[in-house]
Amino acid sequence: MIAVLLGILMGICVSVQVVINTHLRTHIQSPLLASLISFTVGTSLLFLLLLVLGDAVIPSMEQWQTTPWWFWIGGLLGAGWITINIFVFLQLGPIQTSIFPVLGQIVMGVIIDHFGLFKTPEKPISLLQLIGVLCVLTGIMIAVAWPLLKQKLTKKEAAQPVLMPTESHPSPQQQPATTDASVIGCRKASDLSFHQPTTSTVPQSDVVKSHHAPSIPTAMVLAQSANPWTAWIWRLLAIGGGVMIAMQTAINTQLNIALGSKIQASFISFFVGAVSLFIVALLKDRRFHNIANACGKNRPWWIWMGGALGAFFVAMSVVLVPILGVGQLLVLVLLGQLMGSICIEQFGLLGLPRRPLQIAQLTGLLLLIFGVVIIRLLA
Numbered sequence: 001m002i003a004v005l006l007g008i009l010m011g012i013c014v015s016v017q018v019v020i021n022t023h024l025r026t027h028i029q030s031p032l033l034a035s036l037i038s039f040t041v042g043t044s045l046l047f048l049l050l051l052v053l054g055d056a057v058i059p060s061m062e063q064w065q066t067t068p069w070w071f072w073i074g075g076l077l078g079a080g081w082i083t084i085n086i087f088v089f090l091q092l093g094p095i096q097t098s099i100f101p102v103l104g105q106i107v108m109g110v111i112i113d114h115f116g117l118f119k120t121p122e123k124p125i126s127l128l129q130l131i132g133v134l135c136v137l138t139g140i141m142i143a144v145a146w147p148l149l150k151q152k153l154t155k156k157e158a159a160q161p162v163l164m165p166t167e168s169h170p171s172p173q174q175q176p177a178t179t180d181a182s183v184i185g186c187r188k189a190s191d192l193s194f195h196q197p198t199t200s201t202v203p204q205s206d207v208v209k210s211h212h213a214p215s216i217p218t219a220m221v222l223a224q225s226a227n228p229w230t231a232w233i234w235r236l237l238a239i240g241g242g243v244m245i246a247m248q249t250a251i252n253t254q255l256n257i258a259l260g261s262k263i264q265a266s267f268i269s270f271f272v273g274a275v276s277l278f279i280v281a282l283l284k285d286r287r288f289h290n291i292a293n294a295c296g297k298n299r300p301w302w303i304w305m306g307g308a309l310g311a312f313f314v315a316m317s318v319v320l321v322p323i324l325g326v327g328q329l330l331v332l333v334l335l336g337q338l339m340g341s342i343c344i345e346q347f348g349l350l351g352l353p354r355r356p357l358q359i360a361q362l363t364g365l366l367l368l369i370f371g372v373v374i375i376r377l378l379a
Contacts, residue, residue, distance in 0.1 A: 003323045003324055004324075004332060006316055006319075006320060006330050007316075007320055007324060007328075007329050007332030007333060007336065008333075008335055008339065009316075009336060010026055010072075010312075010317070010320075010329075010332070010333050010335035010336060011124065011312050011332065011334060011335060011336020011337035011338070011339070012315050012336045012337070012339060012340035013309040013312055013313055013336075013340075014098075014309075014313065014333065014336075014340070015094060015336075015337050015338075015339075015340030015341045015344060016309060016340055016350070017038075017099060017306045017309040017313075018085045018094070018097055018098075018228060018312060019089070019094065019344060019349075019350045019352065020302060020303055020305055020309070021034050021038050021082065021085070021086050021305040021306040022034075022086055022089045022090065023300075023303045023350070023351065024037060024038075024294055024303045024306065025086050026285070026295040027290075027299060027303065027313060028290040028291055028293055028294050028295045029287065029290055030085055030266075030281070030285050030287055030290060031086040031087055032277060032280060032281045032285045033285065033288070034086055034283055034306075034357075035079060035082045035083045035086060035277050036277040036281055037273035037291070037304065037306075037307065038082060038276065038306040038307040038310060039075075039082070039200070039270055039273045039306055039307060039310075040076075040274050040307065040312040040369075041304060041305070041306070041307025041310075042270045042307035042308070042310040043270040043271050043273075043274050043307075044269040044336065045307070045308060045311040046263065046266055046270055046311050046315075047108065047267060049263060049311075049315065050263055050264060052100070052269055053263065055261050055263060055264055056261070056264060057264070057267065059264070059268070061334065062197060063259060064085055066258075067255075067258045070118075070251065070354070071254055071255045071258055072255070072272060073251065073272065074251040074252040074255060074267065074269045074271060074274065075246040075248050075250045075269040075271065075272030075273035075274075075275075076246040076270070076272060076276050077245075078244070078269055078271035078273045079274075079276050079277050080244050081101075081241045081245055081248070081325040082237065082273075082310075083246045083277075084237055084240065084241040084244075085097060085101075085238075085241060086240045087234075087237070088100075088234050088237055088241070088295060089229075091231060091234040092231065092234055092235065092238065093355065094142060094341035094342075094344045094345050094352070095143070095338070095341045095342065095345055095361065095365075096235065096238070097148075097173065097238060097341070098185055098337050098338055098341040098370060099139075099140055099143060099338070099365070100140065100146075100235050100239050100241075100242065100316040101237035101239065101241045101242030102136065102140075102236050102239065102242060102368065102372070103137065103140055104135060104237050104238070104239035104240060104242025104243040104244075104245070104246070104373065105242035105243070105245045105246045106133060106242075106246075106371075106375060107133065107135055107242075107243075108131075108242065108243040108246035108247065109246045109249075109375075110375065111123055111353070112134065112246060112247075112250050113125070115151070115259055116255060117192055117250065118247070118250040118251055118253075119254055120250055120253070122246065127142070128374060128378060129374070129375050131180060131374060132372070132373075132374030132375035132378075133370030134371070134377065135367055135370055135374060136367075136368050136371035136372060137369070138147035138364075138367055138369075138371075139329030139363075139364040139365065139367030139369075139370070139371060140364060140368060141364070141369065142361075142363055142364030142367065143360065143361045143363075143365050144235075144363025144364070146358075146360035146361075146364070147321045152237070155314070164329060164349060179235075188348055191193075191249045201355065207310070221321060223259075235314060248269070252265055252266070253267055255268065255269070263314075263315070263318060266314040266317075270310075270311075270314075284377060290347065291363075298311050317324070317329070321379070323371050326376075327377050328363065328376075328377060330371070330372070330376050331372055332374055333370075333374055334369060334372055338365055338368075338369070342357055342365075345357065352355070
């Protein structure tokens with residue numbers, strides 16, 4: 001029972017980690033630096049864990065020479081996935097940021113098993129697995145498409161003109177003397193200009209040019225109010241992140257076999273990801289001074305903890321895989337990830353806007369989980 005709860009907790013940590021890294025991004029105004037900090041913290045904690053356990057930190061020369069080069073690039077894929085999540089989160093929100101990578105992970109995982117990629121044993125795809133993939137696709141479409149359709153219908157109804165009943169007007173002799181307000185009241189609605197009070201007198205152009213990035217709720221509203229078709233580009237990008245997860249898992253598995261240590265393989269993966277992010281940030285985004293914006297009394301301490309949650313995820317994977325198995329652990333992690341995302345949106349946790357869960361979303365998420373159970377446990 002404890003192992004099951006820890007598996008669910010791992011998934012909750014994944015959903016919370018994305019929010020934390022996004023908060024860090026808003027302070028330092030750089031997704032690359034936010035990912036770099038997350039990977040640096042995770043690498044440091046895994047390094048300390050290796051020292052405590054007394055395991056080797058650096059692989060031997062023989063391991064370097066006998067291991068294929070692609071065994072060492074799992075960290076690159078992990079760095080890409082974390083950075084994609086930070087970009088996608090503001091565009092799609094917690095729930096969609098969780099479910100679309102699942103689609104990419106499931107599909108790519110089936111392809112890897114079917115063709116035996118990355119030196120994995122070949123497992124031809126079965127009819128039951130195809131049914132599971134179909135359930136995952138249907139669940140995602142219900143969870144995403146139905147709320148969008150409902151929102152579109154609501155906007156269409158709100159845009160319909162309201163017919164006002166005609167009233168008989170008194171003769172000029174019977175009309176009382178009117179003030180300016182009554183004259184305005186007799187004008188047609190189309191001639192009126194409504195001026196709603198604003199909370200700020202700063203022009204929008206000045207807000208965009210401001211040195212400080214908007215808060216997460218403001219950034220999410222600005223991002224999600226754009227052309228709805230662009231959201232599908234972000235969804236495809238999230239699916240690509242899921243593909244990276246599946247590839248990284250297969251590669252890290254081979255690295256673990258070559259090194260004989262899961263913690264050391266995870267440390268190498270984190271270290272490679274951190275170094276690659278540092279090089280990219282050095283070449284493309286040199287705003288390292290912005291890291292100071294995340295420090296100070298007015299900044300929450302937990303925005304630095306994204307990497308710690310990642311390290312916890314890796315450590316718990318090492319402990320729970322021998323107990324639960326890979327398939328059951330993946331289902332529990334997915335369940336915890338969706339539970340965490342739902343709670344974050346439902347109750348507006350961690351400074352995010354509150355978005356109550358709809359019945360269609362819950363139905364789609366349950367169907368998605370059912371599809372994953374078929375693929376990972378029953379097939």
